[in-house]
Amino acid sequence: MRHLILSAALILAAAAGASAEGKVKAKTPGQAVREYLVVKGPAGWSAEEYSNAEGADPVVRFQSLSDAVVIRLYGAPGSDYPKAESFMAGPGATEAGAAPVDAGSVVVAGKKLALLKRRFPIVQADPHRPTPGRSLMGTELYCLLPLKDGRYAVLAYRRETPVPDMDRKGEKAWEAFLKTVRPKMK
Amino acid sequence: MSRGLRPVVFLLFLAFAGVSASAGPDDIFDAGAPGALQPGQREFILALDQGRYTLKDARFVDARAADPAHPQLTKARVAELLAGAAGGETGGDDPVSAAAGAALERARSRAAKASPLDLNFDGVGNHAGGIRGPLDSLTGAGHPAAERAALQAQFVSRLNFTGDRQERAAMSAAVETMLTTKTGRELAEQFVREKARAEIVLKTIDNTAAVEEKGKKILSGTSGTTDTEADPPKVTLNRVFLDTDPEYRRVVLAGTLAHELFGHALESQRAKKAGFPHVAQYHYRGDEIGARLIDWTVQTELVGKVLDADPKSYLDDPQAYHRSLLVADPYYVTTMSRVEMRNPLTTLRARRKMVEDDRIKTENDIKDEESWRPIIAHFINVHRIAKDRFAPAEEELTVYLTWAYGHQKKIVAIRSQLEETIRAWSSPEGVKDRDALIKAADSAYLQGLEDSLTRRSRALKKLLAEPNRGRTIASELNMPPLVITAPKKLSGSPIDLDELSRMRDEDMKKNPGHLE
Numbered sequence: 228m229r230h231l232i233l234s235a236a237l238i239l240a241a242a243a244g245a246s247a248e249g250k251v252k253a254k255t256p257g258q259a260v261r262e263y264l265v266v267k268g269p270a271g272w273s274a275e276e277y278s279n280a281e282g283a284d285p286v287v288r289f290q291s292l293s294d295a296v297v298i299r300l301y302g303a304p305g306s307d308y309p310k311a312e313s314f315m316a317g318p319g320a321t322e323a324g325a326a327p328v329d330a331g332s333v334v335v336a337g338k339k340l341a342l343l344k345r346r347f348p349i350v351q352a353d354p355h356r357p358t359p360g361r362s363l364m365g366t367e368l369y370c371l372l373p374l375k376d377g378r379y380a381v382l383a384y385r386r387e388t389p390v391p392d393m394d395r396k397g398e399k400a401w402e403a404f405l406k407t408v409r410p411k412m413k
Numbered sequence: 414m415s416r417g418l419r420p421v422v423f424l425l426f427l428a429f430a431g432v433s434a435s436a437g438p439d440d441i442f443d444a445g446a447p448g449a450l451q452p453g454q455r456e457f458i459l460a461l462d463q464g465r466y467t468l469k470d471a472r473f474v475d476a477r478a479a480d481p482a483h484p485q486l487t488k489a490r491v492a493e494l495l496a497g498a499a500g501g502e503t504g505g506d507d508p509v510s511a512a513a514g515a516a517l518e519r520a521r522s523r524a525a526k527a528s529p530l531d532l533n534f535d536g537v538g539n540h541a542g543g544i545r546g547p548l549d550s551l552t553g554a555g556h557p558a559a560e561r562a563a564l565q566a567q568f569v570s571r572l573n574f575t576g577d578r579q580e581r582a583a584m585s586a587a588v589e590t591m592l593t594t595k596t597g598r599e600l601a602e603q604f605v606r607e608k609a610r611a612e613i614v615l616k617t618i619d620n621t622a623a624v625e626e627k628g629k630k631i632l633s634g635t636s637g638t639t640d641t642e643a644d645p646p647k648v649t650l651n652r653v654f655l656d657t658d659p660e661y662r663r664v665v666l667a668g669t670l671a672h673e674l675f676g677h678a679l680e681s682q683r684a685k686k687a688g689f690p691h692v693a694q695y696h697y698r699g700d701e702i703g704a705r706l707i708d709w710t711v712q713t714e715l716v717g718k719v720l721d722a723d724p725k726s727y728l729d730d731p732q733a734y735h736r737s738l739l740v741a742d743p744y745y746v747t748t749m750s751r752v753e754m755r756n757p758l759t760t761l762r763a764r765r766k767m768v769e770d771d772r773i774k775t776e777n778d779i780k781d782e783e784s785w786r787p788i789i790a791h792f793i794n795v796h797r798i799a800k801d802r803f804a805p806a807e808e809e810l811t812v813y814l815t816w817a818y819g820h821q822k823k824i825v826a827i828r829s830q831l832e833e834t835i836r837a838w839s840s841p842e843g844v845k846d847r848d849a850l851i852k853a854a855d856s857a858y859l860q861g862l863e864d865s866l867t868r869r870s871r872a873l874k875k876l877l878a879e880p881n882r883g884r885t886i887a888s889e890l891n892m893p894p895l896v897i898t899a900p901k902k903l904s905g906s907p908i909d910l911d912e913l914s915r916m917r918d919e920d921m922k923k924n925p926g927h928l929e
Contacts, residue, residue, distance in 0.1 A: 273770075277732040281867065286732065292774045299730075307874070316878055318725035348723050350734065352816075353742035354705065362723075363816060366911075389813050390782045391914040 256285030260300050263374045267407040269296060269400040280307040289404075293365075293388040294397030296404050302378040311371050311379050319381070320369075322346050333370055335382065335408050340370040349387060363389050368401070374410050382408065442491040445471030458494055459567070466494075565592055568601040572674075573645070574613040583655055583666065584613065590667040594714035596707060597667070600675040607686075610645035611678040613670075615652045623656035630657045636669040636721065641681035642691065648673040665721045668712040676704020684858060692846045693853035696757070698735055698748040699866050702727065706869040713876050728874050739764060740771040742823065743830035751863060754854035757847055761835050768831060772824050779817050782810055785910070788917055795927075796920075798908075805909040 254262075256276040268274050268289040278285040283305035289296045299319075301308045308314035320327060322345040330344040346364040369383035384401035386392060443449055458466050458473060466486065467474050473486035486494075565588070574584055591597035603609075621634030632653055640647040650673065654666045680703065684694050694700050709724045727734040738745040746764060753760040789806060792798045837843040853859060908916070920927055 279731050286730070288733075292777050307871070317729065317874065318877075319729040323723075323725070347729075348726055350726060350737040350741050353744065354722055354738075363813060388778045388781075389809055389910060390778050390785070391910055393781060393784055393914075393917070 256282075257287055259285040259303075260287050260298055260380075263300060263376075263378050263411055264298065264372075264380055265407075265409040265411065266298060266404065269404055272296070272400070280305055284308070291397070291400070293386060293390075294392065294400065295383075295385040295387060296401055297381075297383045297385060299381040299383070300374075300378060301381065302374075302376070309377075311373075314371070314379075314381065320345070327369075330368055333402075333405055335370065335372055335405050336410055338372070340372060342368060342370050344368050347385075349389075365389065368398075372408065372410065375412060380410075439487050439489060441472055441485045442488045443471055444468060444473060458491070459563070561592060561598070564598060564601055564605065565589070567605045568592070571605060571608070571610050572613055573611070576615055579655060580615045580652070583615065583662070584650075586663065587650075587666045587670045590663055590715065591671050591711060594667075594671075594711050596710045596714055597671055600671065600679065600707065604675065604679050607679070607683065609679045609682045611648050611674055612643070612645055613648045613650065613674070615650050615655070617652045618649065621651055621653050623653050629661060631661050632657055632665065632721070636665065637673045639673045639677035639681075641677055641694070646678035646681055648678055661720060664712050664715050667715065668708040668719070668721075671711040672704045672708035676700075676707045680704070680862075687856070687858035689856060689858045690849040690853055693754065693850050693859075696747055696749055696850060697754065697853075697859065697862075698738075698745075698750055699862055701748070702731075702735070703862065703866050703869070706866065706873060710869060710873050710876065713873060718877075724873065724877070728870060728877070731870065740768060740824070740827060743826045746827045746831045747834045749850075751854050751859055754850050757850045758835065758838055761831060761838070764831055765828075768824060768828050772821070775817055775820055775824065779814065779821075782813055782817070785810060785913065788913060791927075792913075792916065792920075799905075802905065802908050803913070805907045806913045809910045 256278040259278070260276075266287075268287075269291065272289040272291040272294075274287065274289050276285065276287045283303045284307055285300050287298045301314055302310070308317060308319075314320055320343070327343040327345040330342040332339050333342045334340070345367050347367055349363040349365050365385060365387045367383050367385045369381055372380045372382060374380055382405065384397060384404075386397055392398065444455060455468070459468065465476050467476065473491060474484045475486055475490075476484070478484040569588060572588075574581070576584065592601055618635045618638065621632065623630045624633045625631075632651060634653075635651060636654070637648065637650045639649070648670075650666065650669060654662050654669075657665075677700075680700070681691075681694060684691075705722070705724075705727075709719045709722065712719045712721075726737075735748075735750070738748075740746070746768065747761065749757060749760055785806070789803050793800050793803070838847040
């Protein structure tokens with residue numbers, strides 16, 4: 228098995244100085260995610276964790292060069308996206324306000340989930356000096372996994388460059404990652 | 414309004430203000446009495462005649478009273494000030510709105526007779542004269558015109574702006590446009606209430622230009638800056654705005670003005686009052702994003718979208734956005750969150766790896782990019798696909814490569830900035846700054862600022878999610894549309910990188926070893 232256990236990766240990330248933001252005191256973002264999901268990050272990828280919405284929306288992110296696998300947990304009290312519908316209407320699910328593209332389906336923990344695709348702008352310069360012209364766009368594939376207690380996870384593979392991956396290493400790692408995802412029932 | 418109508422107005426005023434009709438008109442007006450004034454009327458009077466009237470112990474005091482021994486305004490005089498102002502021809506049906514319109518009209522008339530040099534922003538009357546545009550633009554729903562006019566007069570009296578006729582017109586329009594927005598008004602009220610000040614200049618900023626995008630001239634480069642160490646803070650707005658498309662200028666200049674004036678000039682004065690050190694303000698990452706949120710909100714309130722930026726990356730995942738900024742420009746690599754400010758040196762040292770990772774990533778992406786050129790050549794030479802069909806893919810590669818080479822140079826500057834700051838904060842001379850940052854991390858001021866960022870961010874997210882938002886100007890003025898390219902078959906259609914990637918996969922399946 229060429230995967231790292233998530234908890235081990237998160238410990239490494241913490242040791243590397245990755246900091247948790249927001250008001251989470253009792254739990255780190257990684258711990259908050261692990262309450263609902265068991266996953267294994269791709270081997271050799273760096274891991275970091277953080278949260279938005281003052282700790283209500285934890286994120287765990289694995290990265291290798293321009294590829295990233297991101298787990299976002301929503302639905303907690305104070306969440307920016309308490310319901311899946313609100314997430315789907317927001318900037319993290321859409322492309323410049325337009326609906327994402329249907330990219331087929333994936334099976335995660337025995338459930339068939341819709342796979343969606345969208346492009347997103349890559350921060351490429353100081354936004355204080357906007358320069359017209361074509362924006363660099365990355366590509367994201369994502370699916371929504373319902374969890375206990377009204378929570379849901381957005382599982383995403385992000386290619387954070389407009390240049391396609393000729394060997395599709397990132398996509399292969401993402402597909403392998405999805406097979407490791409196990410929601411916690413209790 | 415004719416003199417003959419004034420008694421009627423006075424009676425109406427008394428009834429309106431809840432004052433007994435038996436009260437004498439020569440009684441001293443009590444502004445503190447319940448219902449004595451409607452919202453905005455107090456501010457309106459205080460804004461008249463360059464601050465001639467002030468409030469003391471709930472009494473209006475006339476600095477130029479005919480009888481200095483009796484400077485307090487009587488009920489009749491207050492009624493006259495309010496009602497007399499309503500006599501202008503531009504007044505609406507609502508007497509309060511009419512009053513504002515008339516006051517402005519008179520000021521405008523005075524200003525028209527003044528020399529151009531008198532038309533600056535450091536005087537209520539003179540400034541009001543500089544306001545251009547239809548008065549009815551001041552009468553937005555939910556904010557009485559008188560209140561807005563009073564706010565506008567008070568607000569601009571706290572700004573010092575000098576410039577030629579064209580610059581004054583642009584500034585007046587920007588102020589007026591900004592104040593038509595809810596956020597602009599709220600912050601202008603705070604600016605006035607907190608007695609903030611600012612100097613504003615329009616000046617061409619280096620490395621900027623008006624460039625054409627979809628047939629419209631828009632600004633390329635920095636739109637504005639604020640020197641927060643100056644007293645009062647000095648806001649520089651890019652004069653190149655004057656060469657841009659009028660509708661673009663209307664929206665983006667108003668947003669930029671709000672960004673610089675409220676996000677930086679006002680905030681720096683608040684920080685100063687709170688004893689929050691300048692070094693902490695410079696390194697706190699929320700300083701810039703706070704100003705940007707104000708800018709984005711003002712633009713969205715005006716036209717339902719942001720014309721010169723895309724706030725969605727930030728709104729989608731603020732932490733990831735901040736992280737990406739760290740390697741976008743030298744300034745950002747030393748900015749920090751409140752949590753990181755508690756350990757500034759540890760934070761910066763950890764960023765050495767982040768910058769190095771970004772260097773490796775960029776180098777790798779450039780190599781990947783170069784490997785797509787032979788694939789294009791293969792389809793042209795072997796599959797006989799017309800070269801011009803690959804124009805979109807070629808363009809994407811060129812745009813990326815241009816950025817990537819520039820980014821490689823920027824990484825050098827980012828690293829240099831990082832090391833310089835680490836060195837400074839590790840030295841005895843830098844200890845003071847470093848410690849100030851650590852202390853500031855847990856200040857009440859910073860906590861309040863963070864809370865304000867959260868509120869603004871949520872409000873903007875809601876605003877942008879409203880139905881039909883973003884449809885006012887459509888895409889004609891905005892950045893190129895971000896259209897998802899659906900997979901296409903080889904039917905003569907243009908081929909972008911997505912399609913090229915799909916074609917390559919198909920070719921490798923059909924012709925194993927073909928692309929080796």
